Amino acid sequence: MSLPQAKADALSARIAGLGFAAEGWLGSARSQALQRLTGMGLPGKRDEYWRYTDPTDLIVPAAPQAALFDMSDEPMAFDGIDRLKLVFVDGVFDAAASDDPALAGVEITRLGQVPDLHWARELYGVLEARGQAPVPRPLATLNTAFATEGLLIRVTGKAAKPVNLIYLHESETSDAILHHCVKVEAGAELTLLENGPAAARFNKVLEVEVADGARFHHIRTQGRDHQRRAVTHVFARLGCESLFKSFTLTANGVLTRNEVVLELAGDDGMAHVAGAAVGDGAFHHDDTVFVTHAAERCESRQVFKKVLKNGAVGVFQGKILVKPGAQKTDGYQISQSLLLDEDSQFLAKPELEIYADDVKCSHGSTSGAIDETALFYLRSRGVPRREATSLLVLAFLAEAIAEIEDEAIAEDIRQRLEGWLTRHEG
Amino acid sequence: MLNIRNLHVKLEEEDKQILKGVNLTVDAGRVHAIMGPNGSGKSTLSYVLAGRDGYEVTEGSATLEGEELLGMEPEERAAAGLFLAFQYPVEIPGVGNMTFLRTALNAQRKARGEEELSAGDFLKVVREKAKRLKIDAEMLKRPVNVGFSGGEKKRNEILQMAMLEPRMCILDETDSGLDVDAMKLVADGVNALRDAGRAFLVITHYQRLLDHIAPDVVHIMADGRIVKTGGPELALEVEKNGYADILAGAL
Numbered sequence: 308m309s310l311p312q313a314k315a316d317a318l319s320a321r322i323a324g325l326g327f328a329a330e331g332w333l334g335s336a337r338s339q340a341l342q343r344l345t346g347m348g349l350p351g352k353r354d355e356y357w358r359y360t361d362p363t364d365l366i367v368p369a370a371p372q373a374a375l376f377d378m379s380d381e382p383m384a385f386d387g388i389d390r391l392k393l394v395f396v397d398g399v400f401d402a403a404a405s406d407d408p409a410l411a412g413v414e415i416t417r418l419g420q421v422p423d424l425h426w427a428r429e430l431y432g433v434l435e436a437r438g439q440a441p442v443p444r445p446l447a448t449l450n451t452a453f454a455t456e457g458l459l460i461r462v463t464g465k466a467a468k469p470v471n472l473i474y475l476h477e478s479e480t481s482d483a484i485l486h487h488c489v490k491v492e493a494g495a496e497l498t499l500l501e502n503g504p505a506a507a508r509f510n511k512v513l514e515v516e517v518a519d520g521a522r523f524h525h526i527r528t529q530g531r532d533h534q535r536r537a538v539t540h541v542f543a544r545l546g547c548e549s550l551f552k553s554f555t556l557t558a559n560g561v562l563t564r565n566e567v568v569l570e571l572a573g574d575d576g577m578a579h580v581a582g583a584a585v586g587d588g589a590f591h592h593d594d595t596v597f598v599t600h601a602a603e604r605c606e607s608r609q610v611f612k613k614v615l616k617n618g619a620v621g622v623f624q625g626k627i628l629v630k631p632g633a634q635k636t637d638g639y640q641i642s643q644s645l646l647l648d649e650d651s652q653f654l655a656k657p658e659l660e661i662y663a664d665d666v667k668c669s670h671g672s673t674s675g676a677i678d679e680t681a682l683f684y685l686r687s688r689g690v691p692r693r694e695a696t697s698l699l700v701l702a703f704l705a706e707a708i709a710e711i712e713d714e715a716i717a718e719d720i721r722q723r724l725e726g727w728l729t730r731h732e733g
Numbered sequence: 734m735l736n737i738r739n740l741h742v743k744l745e746e747e748d749k750q751i752l753k754g755v756n757l758t759v760d761a762g763r764v765h766a767i768m769g770p771n772g773s774g775k776s777t778l779s780y781v782l783a784g785r786d787g788y789e790v791t792e793g794s795a796t797l798e799g800e801e802l803l804g805m806e807p808e809e810r811a812a813a814g815l816f817l818a819f820q821y822p823v824e825i826p827g828v829g830n831m832t833f834l835r836t837a838l839n840a841q842r843k844a845r846g847e848e849e850l851s852a853g854d855f856l857k858v859v860r861e862k863a864k865r866l867k868i869d870a871e872m873l874k875r876p877v878n879v880g881f882s883g884g885e886k887k888r889n890e891i892l893q894m895a896m897l898e899p900r901m902c903i904l905d906e907t908d909s910g911l912d913v914d915a916m917k918l919v920a921d922g923v924n925a926l927r928d929a930g931r932a933f934l935v936i937t938h939y940q941r942l943l944d945h946i947a948p949d950v951v952h953i954m955a956d957g958r959i960v961k962t963g964g965p966e967l968a969l970e971v972e973k974n975g976y977a978d979i980l981a982g983a984l
Contacts, residue, residue, distance in 0.1 A: 678825075679786065680823050681823050681824075681825045683784075683785050683786065683807060683823075684819065684822075684823040684825070685825070685833070685837070686784075686806065686807035686808045686811070687783050687784070687785075687807045687808075687810075687811055687816075687817055687819075688811055688816075688833075688837035688840075688841075688893060688897065689808050689811035689812050689837050689838075689840045689841035689844065689897065690808060690836055690837050690840045691806075691808045691840060691844075692806070692808065694836065694840065695808075698828055698832075698833075698836065699825070699827075699828070701827070702825060702826060702827025702828045702876075703827060704827075705827040706827070
């Protein structure tokens, strides 16, 4: 089936300026991705999957300009955590600013600088390609074809400390495409931290294989840079008795689309994905999650909370698919928004699709204002309005933050949220 | 302590007058009870004093030790020493009971220019006061009032009162939904706080709470006014004959 002309033109225009290296296994993975991309075209406003989010800024040939944003009024995320720092500036790896990537239990190499026979060939573009059904995710495929940088992280034991990918933004027109692969081998464990504004426009894919009995924790902060346009994808496949936990804090930003595609492929796996988003102004956050239960006795949780004011828009599209035979599945999904005024908007599309008969799945979605009764109760005990409001907002976000297992990291996130609330009060 | 003069209050949203000229003076060290039938304006009086939205004061004043309350924010009234024990304590998921107590206490101390209590000192005080009200550590850790039984919620109100040490305590139907044992526990908590510098206004439908918290003065409220004032014997009269006779006599 050929693409409509408009879509074909949009794709040609977008990829015209992108470099394409085609050597070895990476080259063939890229070629295959380009071929797939040519078949699907880029997302358009009329695509059902982009109904609530206009992809225009993400697909136009040049990245819309984004002013640099001064965030020096608070410490960088994860500053107090002992971690291995790996720094990218506008999508380019900065070895000088990074720590020595030697870490017990972890092998880290850069994309494009790896031998031909490399474990990542089984992963790069592979999970992304698996994640294209039933809904195409062409921006991820574009990423596989044209990523300029990325890290290939293989975890063979319990990582001695978290690995922190830091994305700095120094050019107002940077257009970064990063593609990371993480393979957590059987019984191994890694915590991956990500933070920073990254680029004027940022397209990032993270493919994660969590082998049997392995554990993967992922915590990232996005923002507060107002003019950021970002599309990110996480594709993960989980083995037996494995654990995957991902939490994202998103603050402000013109356009952020975070897609997470999880496949529980082995029995007794556990996948939790959570997000806390705060927006004050003409900002748009979209969390699109697709969890597939393809094995027995797995548990999945999706917990997304958004605090919106002054015209901010929050989107949640979340789906749980339970395949035939995935008995004893325990699936949970909640998406909630706290609208601090009448100008803000929350759009939610929760979905369940179940083909097994012995499962427990629930989902809920709510949208509401701050609880005036609770606010009065707090104030009647002497807590000033501002502080009481912050307490209630943090309480609203608590269920999402609770998905972070490490208490020091959770506290870092809480403090960031408190800072945001203080800056955006009134 | 508390001085209410000719207080007229209507609902903000509709043209409905609830309080139609309440006059009441409560002196330090005294316990006053307000009784009255449903819809007489008892709870409205407590909410208006605490500063809840939705009411409009059309006339009159209410002062606490000479300071006008009615223009103050709810948190300022609390810092000035006013406390309302809610008829329906509010559940606040996600906010720990301890965090709540400590934030409230320190906010009030700050507002009064006092030093904040350290985490250690706070913990010591709260444990001791909680123990007296048979509130265990588990209850202190849970989110505010979430999953608490009716009795636990009311005990939690009294714990807050004990921690915040207000000068003027208003108890709005604190006995509602309590069995005899729970009521006794709550009453003991209140009685422990009685002293010469503190006053209480106890709002209740029934005389039974007043068996445990002995009032100095009893008022009967009806149709937005205090229609009769007397000693403890007035509460007994209500219990025996109902409100009809008293109201008929008063009008």
